[in-house]
Amino acid sequence: MKTILRCTIIFLAAQFQAMAADAPMTGLLTTRGKLLLCDDFSAAKVADNWSAAKGQWDLVKGALRGTELKADHHAASIRTDIELPTTLALQFDFRFDGGTVIHCSFNGKGHICRATLTPSGFVIKGEKVKKDADDKAVTVGQVQQSFDPGKWYTMLIEIDGEQMVARVDDDHVAFGSDAKIARGKSNVGFPMAGVSSQIDNLKIWAATSNAAWTATKAKLPTNTIIAPKPPTPADRFAKFDADGDSQLSLKEFIGKRPKDTHETATKGFKRKDKDASGGLSLAEYAPVKKK
Secondary structure (H helix, E strand, O other), X not given: OHHHHHHHHHHHHHHHHHHHHHOOOOOOOEEEEEEEEEEOOOXXXXXXXXXXXXXXXXXXXXXEEEEOOHHHOOOEEEEEEEEEOOEEEEEEEEEXXXXXXXXXXXXXXXXXXXXXXXXXXXXXXXXXXXXXXXXXXXXXXXXXXOOOOOOOEEEEEEEEOOEEEEEEOOOOEEEEEOHHHHOOEEEEEOOEEEOOEEEEEEEEEEEEEOOOHHHHHHHOOOOOOOOOOOOOHHHHHHHHOOOOOOOEOHHHHHOOOOHHHHHHHHHHHHHHOXXXXXXXXXXXXXXXXXX
């Protein structure tokens, strides 16, 4: 009898824990309204409303796993079309399984805004205007928070016009605003870089402004925005080196440069190719300057 009772208690506790993990986090910026999209990825295959552009996408134990493929030279990327209101809330579970980056990207006419997760924290940003060569993306909020590989976490993203708020498991809050964020949004994507990462229990709601946000925001610590370190010559070399052979061919060196720069880039390649081997080593690509 005691064994049956103990097993029953364990079962009920597990059920309660599962329900709690799936429950919506409390909004700060918004108050939820109508549920617009819900996907727990428990089907036999990825639903037809999802479109994969890059990478490999699999359903694994009721979660969506994205794996970057080296041949793509691009993060794994999947999207679903959905017309989104000006004020919304989006929640999903995530975990890193060797992956390095998970983006939750809102898109319309180009990229609009996104939250970017890494194992050491996350940022929220407004994206550059696609057709404006002089425009740049703007990071509006940032949080340093460690995420253990193989462990599930929950992120809530809220958008109200120009304002954007994100947090993970009711921990530190990333928040900020920019006019870029308020642009129209017609799909949501999840680009993932690295070996693999997973998402689950995705929900998107229409929402309304939360009148308490102004008072709540006044009590929050100001986000510290840490500018990313510029890539080193070795970083740039590795990015160009598509086949990973530690040599840059002319094709790799030119890469995706605009066509009107190919002639100049070809001259630069030949000038760097000191041994006329037809390939550049890292030392040729970025020679160490003598002091």
